[in-house]
Amino acid sequence: xxxxTFFSILVWLALAGLxxxxxxxxxxxxxxxxxxDGSAVVLKRGLDGHYRSEALINGQKVNVLVDTGATxxxxxxxxxxxxxxxxxxxxxxxxxxxxxxxxxVRLESVQIGGVSANNVAAMIxxxxxxxxxxxxxxxxxxxxxxxxxxxxxxxxxx
Numbered sequence: 249x250x251x252x253t254f255f256s257i258l259v260w261l262a263l264a265g266l267x268x269x270x271x272x273x274x275x276x277x278x279x280x281x282x283x284x285d286g287s288a289v290v291l292k293r294g295l296d297g298h299y300r301s302e303a304l305i306n307g308q309k310v311n312v313l314v315d316t317g318a319t320x321x322x323x324x325x326x327x328x329x330x331x332x333x334x335x336x337x338x339x340x341x342x343x344x345x346x347x348x349x350x351x352x353v354r355l356e357s358v359q360i361g362g363v364s365a366n367n368v369a370a371m372i373x374x375x376x377x378x379x380x381x382x383x384x385x386x387x388x389x390x391x392x393x394x395x396x397x398x399x400x401x402x403x404x405x406x
Contacts, residue, residue: 276300280309283361288402291360299399303382304359306331311379312360314399316392318383321355321370327379328353328372335372348375358386363403365389 277292278301291299291314299314310327323333335351350371358368360382369385391402 276302276311278302280304280361285362287362288400289361289363291399291401293397293399301360301382303380304357305380306356312382313378313380314387314401315381315383316387318381320383320385321358321368322350322373322376322381322383323353323370324376324379325372325374333370333372339371341371341373348373350374358382360401363390363401 277294278299280302283289283291283301291301294300301312301314302309303312304310305323305327308331310331323331333353333355335353338349338351341348341350350373353370353372355368355370357364357366359365365386373381387401389404391400391404393400393402
């Protein structure tokens with residue numbers, strides 16, 4: 249392979265990597281390493297209008313969609329398998345997509361940045377398309393505020 253061809257391929261790969269990195273940072277601005285470890289975390293709204301973030305559930309990194317309209321934390325079957333969650337019992341649920349069956353679980357810990365809660369009620373939702381919906385069983389323990397495209401989640405001391 250000629251030296252110029254190798255160099256051209258290397259430049260194009262570097263440019264593709266840079267474009268991917270920049271696009272990922274625009275789509276997913278709330279990475280764990282940027283959220284800090286203070287008693288409040290500020291999430292930036294994504295281009296789609298939703299608040300997404302990386303979080304730790306039982307110490308393992310997962311992607312969450314913060315959903316103030318969800319009663320609890322809903323976890324996809326893929327993430328439940330990754331976290332090795334065992335269900336307590338099956339329940340019928342009524343969601344925006346209709347009736348379904350979910351499986352109740354308890355999460356040892358849920359953490360976004362320095363904001364955390366222990367013993368959080370959750371449900372394994374086999375039909376869930378995303379990873380995790382982070383709802384009010386976690387958010388209800390926090391002070392949550394929305395202002396100008398940012399969501400501030402503040403730890404409440406008991």
